[in-house]
Amino acid sequence: MSRKEEILAFVRERRALGSAKQSDLEVTTLDVSENLALSRTAASRELNALVREKRLGKLKGKPVKYYYLGENTAIEPASIPTKKSEQASKEIKETSIFSDFIGAKGSMEVHTNLAKAAIMYPPNGLHTIILGSTGVGKTTFAKIMFQYGQEIGRFNDKSPFLHFNCSDYSNNPQLLLSVLFGYVKGAFTGAEADKSGMIEQANHGVLFLDEIHRLPPEGQEMLFTIIDTRKYRRLGETESVAREVDVLIICATTENIESSLLQTFKRRFPMVLTLPDLKDRSTQERLQLIDYFFCLESEKIDLEILVKANVLEYLSTYHCLGNIGQLKNDIQIFCAKEFAQAMIKKQERIEITGEDVEIKRVLQENEKNKGKELFRDSIYYQGKKKQENQQQEINYAVVTGNESSFYKSILEKYSTLLREGRSIKEIQQKITYFLDDFFAVDLKPEIIERPRNKGIEKLVSIEVLEIVDKVIQEISNELEVECDPHVTYNLALHIEALVLKLQTSTISYRATKVVEKVSGSPLRKYADKLIAEVNKQMNIEIPAEEQDIIELFLDTIYKDVRKNPIGILILMHGIGVATNLAKMVNDLLGIHHAVGVDMPLDDSVENVYQKAVAVVKTLDQGSGVLLLADMGSLATFPAKIIKDTGIDTMIIDNVTSPIIIEATRKALFANMGLQQLVNELLEEANYYTANRKNTNIFDYSSRRLIKNKDHLFYHSLEKSVIFLNVYGATEILDEILISLSKQFKFEIIDTLVIKFYFHCLGMIERAIRKEGLQFEVEEEEKDELYQLVAKELNILERTYGAELSASEILYVTKIIRPFI
Numbered sequence: 001m002s003r004k005e006e007i008l009a010f011v012r013e014r015r016a017l018g019s020a021k022q023s024d025l026e027v028t029t030l031d032v033s034e035n036l037a038l039s040r041t042a043a044s045r046e047l048n049a050l051v052r053e054k055r056l057g058k059l060k061g062k063p064v065k066y067y068y069l070g071e072n073t074a075i076e077p078a079s080i081p082t083k084k085s086e087q088a089s090k091e092i093k094e095t096s097i098f099s100d101f102i103g104a105k106g107s108m109e110v111h112t113n114l115a116k117a118a119i120m121y122p123p124n125g126l127h128t129i130i131l132g133s134t135g136v137g138k139t140t141f142a143k144i145m146f147q148y149g150q151e152i153g154r155f156n157d158k159s160p161f162l163h164f165n166c167s168d169y170s171n172n173p174q175l176l177l178s179v180l181f182g183y184v185k186g187a188f189t190g191a192e193a194d195k196s197g198m199i200e201q202a203n204h205g206v207l208f209l210d211e212i213h214r215l216p217p218e219g220q221e222m223l224f225t226i227i228d229t230r231k232y233r234r235l236g237e238t239e240s241v242a243r244e245v246d247v248l249i250i251c252a253t254t255e256n257i258e259s260s261l262l263q264t265f266k267r268r269f270p271m272v273l274t275l276p277d278l279k280d281r282s283t284q285e286r287l288q289l290i291d292y293f294f295c296l297e298s299e300k301i302d303l304e305i306l307v308k309a310n311v312l313e314y315l316s317t318y319h320c321l322g323n324i325g326q327l328k329n330d331i332q333i334f335c336a337k338e339f340a341q342a343m344i345k346k347q348e349r350i351e352i353t354g355e356d357v358e359i360k361r362v363l364q365e366n367e368k369n370k371g372k373e374l375f376r377d378s379i380y381y382q383g384k385k386k387q388e389n390q391q392q393e394i395n396y397a398v399v400t401g402n403e404s405s406f407y408k409s410i411l412e413k414y415s416t417l418l419r420e421g422r423s424i425k426e427i428q429q430k431i432t433y434f435l436d437d438f439f440a441v442d443l444k445p446e447i448i449e450r451p452r453n454k455g456i457e458k459l460v461s462i463e464v465l466e467i468v469d470k471v472i473q474e475i476s477n478e479l480e481v482e483c484d485p486h487v488t489y490n491l492a493l494h495i496e497a498l499v500l501k502l503q504t505s506t507i508s509y510r511a512t513k514v515v516e517k518v519s520g521s522p523l524r525k526y527a528d529k530l531i532a533e534v535n536k537q538m539n540i541e542i543p544a545e546e547q548d549i550i551e552l553f554l555d556t557i558y559k560d561v562r563k564n565p566i567g568i569l570i571l572m573h574g575i576g577v578a579t580n581l582a583k584m585v586n587d588l589l590g591i592h593h594a595v596g597v598d599m600p601l602d603d604s605v606e607n608v609y610q611k612a613v614a615v616v617k618t619l620d621q622g623s624g625v626l627l628l629a630d631m632g633s634l635a636t637f638p639a640k641i642i643k644d645t646g647i648d649t650m651i652i653d654n655v656t657s658p659i660i661i662e663a664t665r666k667a668l669f670a671n672m673g674l675q676q677l678v679n680e681l682l683e684e685a686n687y688y689t690a691n692r693k694n695t696n697i698f699d700y701s702s703r704r705l706i707k708n709k710d711h712l713f714y715h716s717l718e719k720s721v722i723f724l725n726v727y728g729a730t731e732i733l734d735e736i737l738i739s740l741s742k743q744f745k746f747e748i749i750d751t752l753v754i755k756f757y758f759h760c761l762g763m764i765e766r767a768i769r770k771e772g773l774q775f776e777v778e779e780e781e782k783d784e785l786y787q788l789v790a791k792e793l794n795i796l797e798r799t800y801g802a803e804l805s806a807s808e809i810l811y812v813t814k815i816i817r818p819f820i
Contacts, residue, residue, distance in 0.1 A: 004046045007032055008055060011068045026065035045122055048153055052120075064153055097147045102288045107281045111273050115141070118271040119149045119248075127227055127268060129212070130252040132275035135325030138252040139163065141275060142208045145250065149206070160205035164198050166214035173216040178235050181222060187236025199232055202247045212251035213260035220265040223249070227268045259580060263718065278323040283316055286327075290315050291378070291385050293328050297335040298380040301407050303342065304349035305335065305380045310363055311354035313375040318362045339407060340431045343414045461496060463537050468492045471530045475523065475554065491550070493665060495534060497658075502540045523554040530554075566667035566674055567619025570596040570660060571612060571629045573758050581657070585664050594664045595619060612637060616647055624648030624674040628655045628663055630755055650678050654818040656751050721761050732799060733760050736792045743788060746820045755815050760796075763812070767802035777806040785820070786813045 011027050032043040047066050050056040059065045098104050098112045118126040128145070130138045142163075149155040169176035174188060182197030198207060209215070215223070226232045227249065231242035249269075257266055278286065290312060298305045311334070320326050338350040379386055410431060417427045472488050527550045531542050570585075572578035578596030585594045595615055599608045616625045627637060629651060638649040652659070663681050666672065672680070717726045737756055741748050790809045797804055 003036075003038070003042070004049060006036060007043070007046050008050055008068075010035060011050075011056060011066060014068065026059065026067045028063045028065055030063065041123060044153070048120075052152070058153070097144055097151055101144060102292065103281060103285045106285055107276055111141075111275060114271060114273055115145045116148060119145055119154055120152065124246065125149070125154060125248045126271040127249045128251070128271040128273065129257060129266075129269045130250065130273050130275060131257065132252075132254065133277050133323055134254055135323030135327075136275040136277060137324045138275060139208070139210065141273075142206070142250045142252065146206045146208075149248075155205060160202050161208065162198055162202045162205070163208045163210065165210040167211040173219070174235075176215070177219050177222070180219065181232060181235055183235035184237055187234070191236065194234070197234065199226065199245055199247060200243070203245050204247070206248045206250055209249065209251045211253060213253045213255040213257070217262055220262050224265050224268040256580070278320050278327060286316050287312065287375075289324060289327060290331065291380070293331040294335075294378075294380040295383045295385060297332065299383050301335070301339055301350075302382070303339070305338075306349060306351045307378050307380065308351075308353045309375040309377050310359065311352050312378065314354055314359045314362050316375065336407070336410065337432075340410050340414070341428075343411065344427055344431070461499075464496050464499065464534070465492050467530060467533045467537065468495065471526050471533075471554075474529075475526055491554070493661065495530075495550075497662065498542065499534065499538050499540060502542070523551055527551040527554055564622040565593065566623045566677060567616065567621065567625035568594040568660075568664050568667050569612065569615055569619060569625055569627050570594060571599060571608070571627055571634060572596070573599045573630055573755070573762075577630075577754065577758070581660060584657075585661050591664075591668060593668050594660070608634075609637060609640065613641055613644060616641055616649060617645060620647045624650070626663060626667060626674060626677060627651040628660055629653045630655065648674055650674055652678060652681055717757060717761060721765060724761060724765060726761065729761060729764060730757060732795060733757060736795065739792055740788065740816060744785070744816075744820050746816075749819070752816070752819050756812075759811065759815060763804065763808050764796060764800055764802070767797075767804055767808070768800055770802075777810050781810055781813075782806075785817060786810060789813045789816065 010032060014027060029040050029044045029047060032038060032047065033040045036043070038046075047056065048058075051058045051066065055069060057067045057069050059067070098116065101108065101112060103109075104112045115128070118128045130141060132138050143161065146155065146159075146161045150157065150159065164180065166176060169179060178187070178191075178195075178197065180197050180199055182195050182200055183191050184194050185191055222232065226245060226247070229242070230246060231244055233242055251269065253260065257272070294305055294307060315327065315331065320330070322329070334352050335350065338352055341347075342350045413431055414427065417430055422430070468488055468491050472491075530550060534540070535542055570578045570582050572581065578598045580596070582594040582596030586592055597608075597611050597615055612627070619625050625641075625647060627634065627649065630653070635651060635653060638651050641647060641649040652663070655663075659681055663677070666677055666680065717730070733756065737748060737753070740746075786809060789812050790804075793804055793809060793812065796802075
């Protein structure tokens with residue numbers, strides 16, 4: 001008989017005694033441990049396994065008690081008093097808190113099963129990383145995992161769940177580590193007394209670390225030491241005995257963990273869950289979320305909420321960038337606005353009819369969609385929903401916190417204004433402004449204002465941004481139009497590049513050709529004002545030819561972006577290089593246009609080509625596709641793509657970050673053909689190359705990656721090789737690169753370092769395996785640079801006992817040549 005069957009027999013014997021007392025029918029972990037000579041851990045594990053199999057029931061409390069369910073998994077009424085019978089029945093029915101989780105039987109089924117496994121896994125559960133975009137519900141999911149742990153007895157009612165956001169202290173690593181691990185008196189300036197950290201406070205519970213990619217490498221190392229040994233020291237403790245801790249760690253991040261976390265840290269988290277975006281969940285699930293949030297708001301305000309079918313359809317179909325978090329916020333805004341109106345008009349219930357322009361626009365786009373029978377006028381009240389022509393209610397187990405404070409604030413504001421004798425119109429205006437401030441959005445035009453993209457400030461001087469912001473705001477106020485933030489970003493980038501050319505370049509200025517001239521535009525005077533202000537503050541003289549170009553930028557306020565933009569495909573060697581560059585560019589411009597394809601160094605050219613063709617087919621909208629590559633070896637791709645697909649394709653190689661940004665911006669917003677775009681970008685490249693030392697746009701010098709041994713960069717290098725020691729190999733590559741830079745007087749910048757390291761590491765491994773690149777090298781290609789590169793690379797041949805082919809040497813020469 002197995003140990004589990006022995007325990008079941010022991011509990012069954014209790015029931016067989018036939019006692020009328022409930023306490024005689026129940027056993028504790030201690031009872032099983034003492035009677036069957038088992039450890040308490042083993043007894044607890046087997047008892048909970050029997051509960052999950054529905055062969056035993058479980059009563060929470062101190063201590064937790066277990067009872068036999070009988071052959072038909074139900075306790076006979078004669079054996080247990082009625083009240084207890086009802087409780088036991090409830091225990092059996094409610095198998096998991098995940099049962100009420102929206103999507104648990106749909107798009108989230110796999111995730112919920114894995115989450116349960118992570119909590120149940122003996123002896124202490126599996127440390128978990130939750131991945132997903134902003135707003136997908138990572139924090140909520142972590143809390144439900146913890147509650148499930150309480151449900152099955154892994155945690156008790158007093159077990160802590162602590163939520164810590166690593167980004168709150170990301171600019172001060174020492175403070176971040178002290179908050180996490182605690183410190184002793186005198187550990188650092190200001191440490192006047194011993195203090196416990198979050199790790200200690202989360203003992204016997206869960207520590208949820210949000211934005212874990214913001215945790216510095218030393219913090220990651222300290223954390224995985226805790227995972228390995230379940231021991232830690234506070235900051236400043238050296239010789240003392242390590243403290244013991246029992247804590248389950250759940251992390252969350254929006255970043256790619258392959259590039260943002262140490263490999264040694266990531267390996268400590270065997271369970272990795274990626275939650276889907278809202279757009280990847282079914283319409284039915286999205287509607288369930290909408291119903292839940294409206295029920296939640298109705299519970300807060302204690303008023304019926306009538307929501308028209310067109311609003312439900314809009315909320316179920318609109319492009320919700322912020323996922324579930326934004327959906328909830330948008331529903332709150334709808335309710336808050338109508339609640340304010342209901343107070344002013346003394347209405348018995350609030351009505352959300354969705355008459356604004358944005359809703360009508362989205363619904364018009366969805367006219368041809370099927371499945372509209374899902375959307376019917378619905379009423380929500382105190383956690384219940386019913387449709388207008390039905391009496392049957394649907395209950396939602398809503399949980400409210402202190403989120404209703406803003407409704408109270410609206411009431412207080414309304415009462416104060418009413419007592420002051422303000423008019424209804426004035427009250428409406430004041431409360432609208434109050435809501436604007438509360439939600440930090442612009443509710444009046446029915447379009448949520450996006451906060452400024454902070455990344456743009458890395459590319460554009462604050463002076464240029466302020467000038468553009470001021471002019472855009474004037475246009476918005478005086479012409480009563482809503483300005484797309486993309487206009488501001490792109491105009492600011494254009495002016496920044498123009499200022500750079502005029503201030504630093506020795507190349508004579510040539511104005512860009514204007515493809516589409518604006519006639520009679522009301523924006524002419526604003527373009528004049530902007531140019532005059534830039535000339536004054538930046539001490540330059542913008543040529544008259546630029547007037548039309550800037551006016552065209554401003555004119556896009558009245559237009560959508562290009563209907564058939566040129567596709568942008570970034571191709572880079574190494575893992576994560578292209579995809580991260582594409583994400584950076586898209587984030588900076590606030591768009592989703594550039595696409596990156598990574599090229600692992602051991603990938604064949606044919607395989608890379610097939611990947612590129614597949615992406616080109618999806619990107620082409622009739623205007624062609626521009627390939628942006630890090631090396632010239634892909635120069636044959638366009639001709640082959642045109643032949644195989646008929647799609648107009650061109651390539652620019654050895655691109656830098658500024659060129660990628662300019663290419664993406666102009667491809668999407670400027671009205672020009674593919675050839676003209678390439679011509680302009682090549683001219684831009686000449687400006688950036690000629691004035692590299694004065695450029696503050698991404699490609700900065702001082703060999704940052706080499707000097708600082710950037711851990712994420714070296715982590716990426718480690719992933720690109722199989723058996724080389726990256727740190728040892730790069731020490732030699734450092735010497736080679738520095739020697740070549742001295743001989744040819746070129747500056748070592750990060751772009752060069754990335755290309756040089758990734759290629760050379762792959763080159764060494766290929767040479768060791770005798771699988772080097774083999775293509776014919778013409779004698780005229782073996783110039784002075786080639787000869788010196790071959791001489792410098794000789795140290796690699798001696799160190800690794802491998803011979804480098806002429807093809808490999810020429811490839812390295814091609815990497816270096818553009819930087820000379």
